């Protein structure tokens with residue numbers, strides 16, 4: 001049995017990218033080794049790897065692959081290869097800002113080198129550092145958040161903001177793990193998170209594997225549970241926190257925030273600094289629209305009539321007035337959330 005307290009979802013190993021194939025979970029826990037940027041881009045699009053911090057590090061590693069595999073004779077030729085890989089990575093998914101942050105870091109490490117050899121070394125150590133930093137940040141923000149979690153709490157989450165959404169340990173589930181490590185008894189209420197079912201497939205799997213008590217609910221049960229005192233706190237992750245401090249996260253997060261407010265349940269966000277976007281305001285963010293089949297087809301079987309129009313936004317935006325605190329590796333931010341994370 002895998003322990004998600006210590007496992008790694010994405011890692012850089014001997015010039016290759018190793019990742020847990022999340023499309024196979026919970027049935028099979030298998031990893032894939034990727035050696036070309038195109039394979040990484042495809043894995044991000046198909047959600048073999050998903051979750052904002054995990055795709056940030058994976059995309060950076062995709063750029064790193066272009067550098068270590070490049071046959072460029074000089075820096076000028078290498079820069080061309082790096083830029084092509086970067087724009088390929090940037091085209092995969094639009095909403096999580098970590099992806100753009102990761103690509104930029106790997107690109108900068110390569111381009112400030114004076115030789116192709118130096119670029120290979122720099123980019124390899126940069127992505128390895130990003131991998132380590134991600135786990136360290138999650139442990140810190142987990143600890144910061146755990147201070148607000150009481151013994152006996154039931155925590156409602158959304159999607160999977162766990163070890164599987166990061167390199168390791170998790171953001172929202174990192175808070176849960178840190179509370180458990182402090183000896184607190186916590187339970188997690190896990191909405192299935194239609195249409196891709198990250199809650200049912202991944203969060204439930206992670207928590208069960210680690211022996212953390214959880215209950216799976218349908219997305220439609222969220223209001224009922226909050227209205228009936230079945231959750232003490234809400235803790236979710238984030239894909240982007242904009243300059244005006246709106247929180248973009250998995251579709252369904254906004255309704256949790258509104259309902260939590262209605263029933264006086266505190267709503268918290270757990271996210272590393274790499275999830276903060278100091279350039280954009282909420283009205284400038286692109287919300288990914290995914291394939292209609294994700295909604296209309298269940299387990300390979302069409303459940304909706306052919307031809308019905310489908311909308312499938314993958315994320316929503318929660319305004320700052322509904323957020324009681326943001327847990328980061330630098331500490332907890334409270335309202336009114338100032339500039340800079």
Ligand code: MRU
Nearest residue numbers: 050051052161165171237238250
């Ligand atoms: O579409 P996904 O599965 O990549 O979306 C993931 C989420 O929305 C997570 O809640 C978010 O990335 C925070 S993860 C630490």
